[in-house]
Amino acid sequence: MWNWFPPKKGQLSLLASDPVTGAQAGTALAGELVTFTRRHSRAYNRTQTSVGDAFADIYTSLVALGCAAAIAVSFVGGLRDEMTRDNAMAASLVAGSPLVLPAPLLWTLLTYGGLAAILAVARRLGPIAVTGAQGAWWLPLPLDRRPMVLPTFRRRLLSVGLGATLGYVPFSIVTDLAADAADHALAAATFGAASVAVLGIAALLQLGLVAPRRGRAAALLALAPLALLPGMAAAGWPLAAAVLAGVVVLVPLLRRAGQVTGMELVRGGNVSGHAASAVFFLDTNELLRSMAGTPRPAAGSRARRFYARRTRGPFAGLVRADVTAFLRLQPLLAVPLLWLAACLAVVVSDAGLPAWLQLVFLLVAGCGVASGMGTVARRTALLPELDALLPLPRAAARASRLLMPALALAAWMTLLSGALALLGAGGPLLPAMGALAGIGMGAGCLRGATRPPADWTLPPVDTPMGPVPRAQLSSLLRGLDVTVLSLLPVGIALFVGQALPVLVMVQAAVSLAAVLVVLLSGTKSASGRQ
Secondary structure, three states: OOOOOOOOHHHHHHHHOOHHHHHHHHHHHHHHHHHHHHHHHHHHHHHHOOHHHHHHHHHHHHHHHHHHHHHHHHHHHHHHHHHOOOOHHHHOOOOOOOOOEOHHHHHHHHHHHHHHHHHHHHHHHOOOOOOHHHHHHOOOOOOOOHHHHHHHHHHHHHHHHHHHHHHHHHHHHHHOOOOOHHHHHHHHHHHHHHHHHHHHHHHHHHOOOOOHHHHHHHHHHHHHHHHHOHHHHHHOHHHHHHHHHHHHHHHHHHHHHHHOOHHHHHHHHHHHHHHHHHHHOOOHHHHHHHHOOOOOHHHHHHHHHHHOOOOOOHHHHHHHHHHHHHHHHOOOOHHHHHHHHHHHHHHHEOOOOOHHHHHHHHHHHHHHHHHHOOHHHHHHOOOOHHHHOOOOOHHHHHHHHHHHHHHHHHHHHHHHHHHHHHOOOOOOOHHHHHHHHHHHHHHHHHHHHOOOOOOOOOOOEEEOOEEEOHHHHHHHOOOHHHHHHHHHHHHHHHHHOOOOHHHHHHHHHHHHHHHHHHHHOOOOOOOOOO
16 A cells, blocks of 8 residues: 655656756655655545544534534624613723723734734744654655645645634624624635735744844734734725735745755644644643743843852752743743733723623733743643652742742732723722732642643533533633632722722732642642652
């Protein structure tokens, strides 16, 4: 079945004689090799899959998508009704804010944030990549690599374009209440075309034609005009402009796709496989590990100077090591600051967003920032047996892991709650509540980063919507429960409009309980030992 014969003698002589004709023959030979490999791979996969299993998978996926679509349509319809009521700004968290952000500017900024997120994720995943097996079998061959990498890249372009188009439809329905179905379709198609162009920009960065820092800066500047196009899609020309931008980026890229280095191709494939398996097994810790970048040189030098100082005692040494690792491995402050700016923009906008939706956005932002602060804890959780070798109690080791996330989240929450208090929400005690909530969020960050992997040997629970992996979902929510509980008193203070002293005491009690629960609870390793 795997009989593949080498090229004939005439083909080899053609490759060695005329460079132009030899390059064409090499490209054709690479295409034949890829076609042969994929044809036999598909044939092997068909022998391992029955028709009944395929039908069951397709049926379950369609039912799940239908349920998700029904829930999304119901939510978007209810949200539109909330936003079209009279005196919508009276229900905002800061109804009397001295600063007002126009709604079109808010939607443009959120669109820019979505495109920037696509750029960052695409650059981390490649976007031009090969799997480990493909890299071992194909890359050492002295052939044109374009037939090896372009099919996967084209599928990614198609999937990103379709996904971005479908995902923008509910956003367009909520943000443009006066538009009809054709306008929403144009806006979604424009955003999908812009997303394809952004994926092409990420692939251009992968070629390494310019310095990484300059390339990222130029890419972020190029996103600004693309973010303006979906809001003007009713005119018709923005869709053509987005398509033209994609063509301008992709035409030269497709000709030079084979110039991506083999190391970069394998790196993108490894990250893509790691992230895909993490999503399949509902493991957010592995997903965040796969998306984590390399340590920054400037941060490494600062951490080295801090680590070189003298210390006393094992606990102080462990704290210093954890602080040093936090300074080296923690991503840039840009992401928490962008979440902070997004929260303030949503609150002061005149878009008519109800108070409960603003609170939900603040909750999502808090959970996102808290999850990003657990880089060190996620790495040390891979080998929890190392903490047992330290001459310290387990609670002391966990307290050392908790220190930097708690301080960073307390600072972030103090900035957010202080800005909201200055805008007229919550009163003067709100910053104190924010600082206390940040400590509890740090405990939730550590609890989520050190949770054991989900046990997939437990059977799912039958529900009217189909089988649900309840035990696995409960493991997925470990850590988020403490973070949400820590943010609950702050949300109540914002909703009632005043941070009362009793709420401050409740916030202190909740944060203290969260810290004690995380410090005194046991953590199972991957092998199941305490």
